[in-house]
Amino acid sequence: MERFGLVGLPNAGKSSLYNALTGGGALAAPYPFATKDPNIGVAKVPDDRLDRLAAMSASKNVVHAAVEVVDIGGLVEGASKGEGLGNKFLANIREVDAIVFVLRAFVDEDVTGSADPLEHLRIVELELALADLETVETRLAKTKRAAKLEKALGDEVRHLEAAYAALAEGTPLYRAGLSDEARLALAPHFLLTNRRVLAIVNVGEDDLGSIPDFEAGVAAELTAAGDNVEVIGMCIQLEAEAASIEDPDERAEILEGFGLGEGALFRMVRSAYHLLGLRTFLTTGDKESRAWTFHEGSTAPVCAGRIHTDFQRGFIRAEVIQWDELLELGSWTKGKEAGKIRVEGKDYVVQDGDVMEFRFNV
Numbered sequence: 137m138e139r140f141g142l143v144g145l146p147n148a149g150k151s152s153l154y155n156a157l158t159g160g161g162a163l164a165a166p167y168p169f170a171t172k173d174p175n176i177g178v179a180k181v182p183d184d185r186l187d188r189l190a191a192m193s194a195s196k197n198v199v200h201a202a203v204e205v206v207d208i209g210g211l212v213e214g215a216s217k218g219e220g221l222g223n224k225f226l227a228n229i230r231e232v233d234a235i236v237f238v239l240r241a242f243v244d245e246d247v248t249g250s251a252d253p254l255e256h257l258r259i260v261e262l263e264l265a266l267a268d269l270e271t272v273e274t275r276l277a278k279t280k281r282a283a284k285l286e287k288a289l290g291d292e293v294r295h296l297e298a299a300y301a302a303l304a305e306g307t308p309l310y311r312a313g314l315s316d317e318a319r320l321a322l323a324p325h326f327l328l329t330n331r332r333v334l335a336i337v338n339v340g341e342d343d344l345g346s347i348p349d350f351e352a353g354v355a356a357e358l359t360a361a362g363d364n365v366e367v368i369g370m371c372i373q374l375e376a377e378a379a380s381i382e383d384p385d386e387r388a389e390i391l392e393g394f395g396l397g398e399g400a401l402f403r404m405v406r407s408a409y410h411l412l413g414l415r416t417f418l419t420t421g422d423k424e425s426r427a428w429t430f431h432e433g434s435t436a437p438v439c440a441g442r443i444h445t446d447f448q449r450g451f452i453r454a455e456v457i458q459w460d461e462l463l464e465l466g467s468w469t470k471g472k473e474a475g476k477i478r479v480e481g482k483d484y485v486v487q488d489g490d491v492m493e494f495r496f497n498v
């Protein structure tokens with residue numbers, strides 16, 4: 137399962153957000169370093185398309201896609217040099233696929249620390265960039281030596297040099313304007329800032345109206361990033377309170393009462409999922425409707441393999457229709473009768489929102 141890690145200064149609200157997303161019981165407390173070892177949990181990816189298909193098929197079982205969330209201990213200025221929880225926290229970040237920055241903007245006298253999200257962003261970015269700088273420096277020296285004997289390593293030296301130049305300025309790689317080719321070539325080095333980033337601005341209960349301003353302020357700092365970065369403002373405290381309510385109708389009422397609409401958690405999980413390059417195809421029937429995760433650009437046999445390896449091995453063809461077309465037709469059978477279900481072969485690149493059935497032979 138794909139993982140995203142919550143990264144930020146102490147008391148930013150990471151554990152509170154983790155609890156809200158996963159229904160977990162991580163310690164959230166008004167003192168720094170409340171979290172020492174990471175908490176790991178699973179967040180369901182809300183999907184209205186799935187719910188509607190399940191209703192259409194009167195499915196007994198509904199299975200959402202899911203991602204893993206890791207709540208990492210707070211980092212402080214100097215973390216890359218061992219301050220605070222230091223290197224331990226860096227190791228935890230290396231293990232995630234995408235980073236979610238939690239930047240504090242809420243003011244609360246009982247919770248120590250700065251409430252300036254840009255200050256939070258500056259420190260977090262600098263620490264991650266410094267940690268990467270150290271890694272790149274070592275790799276660059278090694279690769280340069282090796283390149284004297286092996287000419288093919290010239291490209292790698294070039295990419296590492298470009299990374300070095302950016303990091304030495306304190307610029308994280310996700311907004312250093314590197315080409316896709318360069319970022320891909322650097323992937324084997326597991327650098328912290330060579331990933332996609334989602335930034336959450338944790339706004340106070342009384343500041344909901346200022347969410348767009350906070351979002352714009354943080355986004356302006358991250359502009360060079362292009363598609364690799366997204367910013368979402370929310371009040372984690374209120375979101376967490378609402379999320380703790382089991383009954384969906386009651387929860388919707390509370391969210392409405394707080395003035396939070398559908399709530400920002402849903403939006404956040406969806407954004408993180410998309411940022412990771414993850415997409416969804418669906419299956420639907422009376423027994424089960426289910427959302428399956430695949431990587432953007434996957435072919436039909438690869439997607440079939442998400443369900444069962446036999447489906448991939450013995451793949452013959454896929455029957456496909458977009459979810460909204462199927463809903464309009466009312467059922468798979470009606471879709472067939474109307475000739476609206478397409479037959480696709482092994483080269484078909486699956487699209488987000490495809491509803492699929494696979495024919496296979498083993």
Ligand SMILES: Nc1nc2c(ncn2[C@@H]2O[C@H](COP(=O)(O)OP(=O)(O)OP(=O)(O)O)[C@@H](O)[C@H]2O)c(=O)[nH]1
Pocket residue numbers: 144145146147148149150151152153163164165166167168169170171172208209210211242243244247338339340341371372373374
């Ligand atoms: N007023 C207010 N308090 C919040 C909000 N979000 C979190 N808090 C409080 O801030 C304190 C710190 O929250 P945590 O979730 O423990 O923060 P953390 O980022 O996990 O902190 P560390 O684990 O120490 O790095 C807790 O007492 C929370 O209840 C918020 O939106 N508003």
Ligand SMILES: [Mg+2]
Pocket residue numbers: 150151152163164170171207208209210
């Ligand atoms: Mg914590």
